[in-house]
Amino acid sequence: MADLDARTIVSRAQIEGARFKVRPPARLSQGPIGAHLGAGSGTSVEFQEFRDYQPGDDLRRVDWNVYARSDSLVVRLYHIEVSPVVEVLLDASASMGLYSGKSGAATFLAAFLASATRQAEGRPVLVLDRERISGGRIEPTLCAVPFTSPGDPDAASRWPRGTGRPLRYLISDLLFPVSMGRYISDLGRDAAGLVTIQLLSQSERDPRLSGGVRLVDAEDPGRTKDLRLDRSVLKRYSERLAAHLDSIDEAAVRARAAIVRIEVPDVVRSVDRLRDLTVPPLLERGVVETA
Amino acid sequence: MSGPGLLAPWGLAALSSLAVVGVIYLFYQRYRKRSITGLFLWQAPKGWHEGGRKLSVLRLSRSLLLDLLACLLLSLAVAAPAWIARTGRTVVLVLDGSLSMRARDNHDKARDAARRTVASAGHASDWIVIEAGDVPRVLAGLGGDEGTLDKALDAYDPFESSDSLDEAVRLARELVTGHAEIHVFTDRDTGLKPPAASTLTAHVLAGRAPNLAIVDAVRHAGGTVSVAVASFSASAQKAKLEVRDGSLVIHDEGLELEPGAVAQVTLLLPPGTGALDVRLVSKRDAIAQDSRALLLPEPPGTVTFGLDVQDDSMLRALDAAGAVPADGAPDLLVTDAPDARGTVATLVLSVPGEEASTLLGPFVVDMAHPLCRDLDLTGVYWTTQVEGRLAPGSVPLVSVGDQLLYSIAPDGALVLDLDPTRSNITRTAAWPVLVANLVRHVSGNLPGLRRANYRPGEVPVFVRHADDRRNPESVEGEGLELEWERHAPPPRLPSRPGRYRVVSADGTGSELAVNAIAPAESDLRQLASRAGKHARGVTGVSAGAARLHPLAWLLAALALAAAALNWLLDRRKG
Numbered sequence: 072m073a074d075l076d077a078r079t080i081v082s083r084a085q086i087e088g089a090r091f092k093v094r095p096p097a098r099l100s101q102g103p104i105g106a107h108l109g110a111g112s113g114t115s116v117e118f119q120e121f122r123d124y125q126p127g128d129d130l131r132r133v134d135w136n137v138y139a140r141s142d143s144l145v146v147r148l149y150h151i152e153v154s155p156v157v158e159v160l161l162d163a164s165a166s167m168g169l170y171s172g173k174s175g176a177a178t179f180l181a182a183f184l185a186s187a188t189r190q191a192e193g194r195p196v197l198v199l200d201r202e203r204i205s206g207g208r209i210e211p212t213l214c215a216v217p218f219t220s221p222g223d224p225d226a227a228s229r230w231p232r233g234t235g236r237p238l239r240y241l242i243s244d245l246l247f248p249v250s251m252g253r254y255i256s257d258l259g260r261d262a263a264g265l266v267t268i269q270l271l272s273q274s275e276r277d278p279r280l281s282g283g284v285r286l287v288d289a290e291d292p293g294r295t296k297d298l299r300l301d302r303s304v305l306k307r308y309s310e311r312l313a314a315h316l317d318s319i320d321e322a323a324v325r326a327r328a329a330i331v332r333i334e335v336p337d338v339v340r341s342v343d344r345l346r347d348l349t350v351p352p353l354l355e356r357g358v359v360e361t362a
Numbered sequence: 363m364s365g366p367g368l369l370a371p372w373g374l375a376a377l378s379s380l381a382v383v384g385v386i387y388l389f390y391q392r393y394r395k396r397s398i399t400g401l402f403l404w405q406a407p408k409g410w411h412e413g414g415r416k417l418s419v420l421r422l423s424r425s426l427l428l429d430l431l432a433c434l435l436l437s438l439a440v441a442a443p444a445w446i447a448r449t450g451r452t453v454v455l456v457l458d459g460s461l462s463m464r465a466r467d468n469h470d471k472a473r474d475a476a477r478r479t480v481a482s483a484g485h486a487s488d489w490i491v492i493e494a495g496d497v498p499r500v501l502a503g504l505g506g507d508e509g510t511l512d513k514a515l516d517a518y519d520p521f522e523s524s525d526s527l528d529e530a531v532r533l534a535r536e537l538v539t540g541h542a543e544i545h546v547f548t549d550r551d552t553g554l555k556p557p558a559a560s561t562l563t564a565h566v567l568a569g570r571a572p573n574l575a576i577v578d579a580v581r582h583a584g585g586t587v588s589v590a591v592a593s594f595s596a597s598a599q600k601a602k603l604e605v606r607d608g609s610l611v612i613h614d615e616g617l618e619l620e621p622g623a624v625a626q627v628t629l630l631l632p633p634g635t636g637a638l639d640v641r642l643v644s645k646r647d648a649i650a651q652d653s654r655a656l657l658l659p660e661p662p663g664t665v666t667f668g669l670d671v672q673d674d675s676m677l678r679a680l681d682a683a684g685a686v687p688a689d690g691a692p693d694l695l696v697t698d699a700p701d702a703r704g705t706v707a708t709l710v711l712s713v714p715g716e717e718a719s720t721l722l723g724p725f726v727v728d729m730a731h732p733l734c735r736d737l738d739l740t741g742v743y744w745t746t747q748v749e750g751r752l753a754p755g756s757v758p759l760v761s762v763g764d765q766l767l768y769s770i771a772p773d774g775a776l777v778l779d780l781d782p783t784r785s786n787i788t789r790t791a792a793w794p795v796l797v798a799n800l801v802r803h804v805s806g807n808l809p810g811l812r813r814a815n816y817r818p819g820e821v822p823v824f825v826r827h828a829d830d831r832r833n834p835e836s837v838e839g840e841g842l843e844l845e846w847e848r849h850a851p852p853p854r855l856p857s858r859p860g861r862y863r864v865v866s867a868d869g870t871g872s873e874l875a876v877n878a879i880a881p882a883e884s885d886l887r888q889l890a891s892r893a894g895k896h897a898r899g900v901t902g903v904s905a906g907a908a909r910l911h912p913l914a915w916l917l918a919a920l921a922l923a924a925a926a927l928n929w930l931l932d933r934r935k936g
Binding site: 166169244246247248274275278280282283284285286287288289290292294296297298304307308311312315 | 396
C-alpha cells in the first residue's frame with residue numbers, strides 16, 4: 072500500500088479535531104474577546120473584584136448600592152472574556168520527513184490541534200519555517216509541507232512571534248544537538264503555556280542497523296560518520312538517546328511545559344492508525360479535552 | 363571447432379561480469395549509505411576501530427540479485443549461438459568451383475570465410491561442404507570433425523568452366539533434414555533465393571580484374587596446332603605467346619591485344635613433336651592457370667587392314683583412305699570368307715557367281731549413316747547375286763527393292779554384295795567415298811583414347827578393347843586418382859589442369875591432358891566489383907558484423923528489463 076496522502080491526513084485530522092478542544096492553562100492573560108476568561112478585567116458577566124473609582128472609569132460600572140450605603144464610589148470589575156491564540160509550531164526539517172510515519176503524524180497533529188483550537192473558539196496560528204499562517208490558509212499549507220528544511224539549532228529563538236502570550240504547541244522530534252534546557256525555555260518564555268509534542272520514529276528509538284554503514288545526517292548530507300555497527304555501538308546510541316530524552320524532560324519541567332512523547336512506526340498506512348497513535352496521548356496528558 | 367559458449371572465451375568473459383558485480387557490491391556495501399536523524403547520538407565506543415573488519419560477507423540485497431540476474435542473462439545472450447548449435451543447427455557451405463574464383467586469390471579467401479562461418483556456428487553444429495562446379499560435388503557430408511572440414515576445404519580446387527550454384531543450393535536443401543543455414547561463397551552477384559526452411563547468406567568476393575587467357579587450343583592429328591588468345595581487359599595489353607616442346611622453344615610471338623580482341627595463332631609442327639607447353643606471358647594477368655595449355659599429340663587413328671581377296675581397286679581405295687596393311691591382326695579385314703573377322707571391323711565381299719544380275723540405280727541409300735555419307739550411286743551398275751534378299755536382323759545401307767546390296771549383318775560385319783570386276787562402281791567417285799567412309803568408321807572405333815587433350819570436366823572418349831585387360835581402370839595424375847568403372851560410362855575428368863594417365867589392368871596406358879580453358883570464366887569483367895554479404899531467409903542469420911540469434915535478443919532484452927526494474931525500484935525507494 073502506498074504512503075498516506077497529506078490531503079487525506081489533514082481532512083481526517085480536521086474531522087477528528089472537531090470532536091475535541093484545546094485545553095488552555097488556568098487563565099490566559101491576553102487575547103481577543105472570546106470564550107475564555109482572561110487574567111485582566113473585561114466585559115464578561117463573571118465578577119472579579121471591587122475597586123475604588125478612578126477618573127475615567129465607566130460610570131456604568133459604579134456600584135450605586137455601595138455608594139448609597141457607604142457614600143464611597145467603587146466600581147465593579149468583571150473578568151475579561153478572551154479567545155485563546157494557539158500557536159502550533161511545526162518542525163518541517165528534513166529529519167521529520169525521513170520516515171513517512173513521523174511526517175504523517177506531525178501533519179495530523181498540526182491539523183488536529185488547529186481544528187481543536189477552533190472548537191475551543193480559539194484562533195489557531197501555524198508557525199512554519201519562520202512564517203505565521205492563520206485562518207483558512209492553515210489546512211492547505213499543511214497539505215503541502217515538504218519536510219525538507221535544513222536543521223536550525225537556533226530555531227526556537229528565531230521563530231516569529233506574535234503579540235500577546237499565546238498557548239504554544241511544538242511538534243518536533245527534538246533530535247538536534249542543542250541545549251534542550253535553553254531551547255525549551257526560549258520557546259516558553261512569552262507563551263501562556265507550552266506543550267512540546269516529541270515524535271520519535273521506531274528506527275530512531277530502536278535502530279535496526281548492522282555492518283559497515285556511512286551514516287548521513289538527513290538535514291545536512293555533508294555531515295557523515297562511517298561506523299561498523301555492532302552491539303556496542305548500538306548500545307551506546309541507546310544510552311545517548313536516553314540521556315537526550317532525559318534532558319528534554321528536565322528542560323520541560325523547568326519551563327513548566329508539558330511534554331508528550333509519541334512513538335510512531337516508520338511507515339503508517341492508515342489515518343485511523345495515526346489517530347490512534349496521536350490523540351490518546353494528548354487526551355491522557357490533558358492537552359485536549361472532549362468538546 | 364569452437365564458438366561462443368559458456369566455456370568459450372566470450373561466454374566466459376561475460377560470466378566474469380558476475381564476479382565483477384559481486385566485488386563492486388562488496389565494496390559498496392562495506393559502507394552503505396544510510397540517512398538518519400540525530401547524527402550526534404551516534405558515537406563509536408572507546409577502543410573501537412573505524413575500519414572494522416577488512417572482509418565481510420556479501421549481503422544479498424534485491425539490487426544485487428537484480429544486477430546479477432541482468433549479468434547472467436547477458437552472458438546467456440552471448441552464449442546463445444552455441445546453444446542453438448547444440449540443438450541441431452546445420453550449416454551448408456557452398457563454394458563456387460568455377461575457374462574465376464582463382465582470380466585475386468578468392469578461393470583462399472572463400473576457404474577462410476568458410477572456416478570462420480563454421481567456427482561462429484558453434485562447435486556442436488553440423489556442416490556440409492559442397493563445391494559448385496559444372497555439377498555440384500559434395501566434398502564433406504554431415505558428421506565430420508575438424509579434420510574432415512580441413513580436408514574438404516583443401517580439396518576445394520576451383521577450375522571448372524561454370525558454376526552450378528542453383529543446383530548446389532538445391533542439393534544442400536535435399537541433404538539437410540530440418541532447417542538449413544546455407545552459406546554461398548562466390549565472386550558473382552547472385553540472385554539466389556533460399557529454399558524452403560532455409561536461410562541463405564551469399565558471401566560475395568570481389569572478382570573483377572583484367573585478365574588474358576588462352577580461350578582455345580587444339581592440336582590436330584595432321585601435325586598442326588591452333589591457339590586462340592583473348593584479352594578481357596579494359597585497355598590494350600601486351601603479351602608473349604611461347605610454345606615449347608620440352609625445353610625447346612618452337613615458337614615465340616609478341617601479341618598486342620585490344621580490349622575484347624582474340625588472336626588466333628596456327629603452327630605447323632615438325633614431325634615427331636612431343637607434348638607442347640603453350641604459355642601466355644603478360645604483366646596484368648589475374649588468373650595464371652588459364653594462360654597455359656599442355657597439348658599432347660592426338661592419337662593417330664591409323665587403320666590397319668588385311669585383304670583376303672585379290673581386288674586392286676579395293677587396295678587402292680584403302681591406301682587412298684590412309685589405311686595401312688597390317689603386320690598382325692588387322693583392324694579392318696576385307697574378306698570373302700563369311701566367318702573371318704577383323705579386330706574392329708570386317709567387310710565381307712559377297713562376290714556373286716555366275717548367277718548374277720546387274721542392277722541399275724536409283725538405289726535406296728541410307729544417307730544418314732556415316733558409312734553412306736556423300737555416297738552418290740547415280741549411273742552405277744551394280745552386279746549382285748540373284749538370290750540376295752533382305753536378311754532378318756540386317757541393317758540395310760544400300761538396297762534396291764528387297765535386295766540388300768550393302769548392309770550390316772546382325773553380328774556387326776559389313777556385307778557388300780558386289781562383284782567389283784563386273785560393276786562400274788570402282789570407276790566412279792562413289793567407290794573411294796564408300797571405302798573412305800569405311801576406314802573413317804573403323805578409325806573412329808579403334809580401341810583406346812580417341813582424344814588426348816581435354817577441358818575441365820569433360821568426359822574422355824575411349825573405345826573399349828575386346829580384350830578387357832587393356833581397358834582402363836583408373837585415371838591418375840596431379841596427385842589425383844579417379845576410378846574408371848568397367849561397365850559404367852567414362853568418368854568426368856578432373857578439372858585441375860595437368861597431365862593424366864589412363865591406366866589399364868595390364869599396366870599399359872595412355873596419356874591425356876586437361877587444360878583450364880574456359881572463356882566464360884576467364885572473362886572477369888562481369889564479376890562483383892566489391893565484396894559483401896547478403897542474407898536472405900526467414901530467421902537465424904543476419905548480414906553484418908553482429909549476428910545474434912532471436913533467443914540472444916530475447917535474453918538481452920530480459921537483462922535490460924532486470925536492470926531497468928532495479929533502477930526504478932531504487933528511484934522509488936530513494
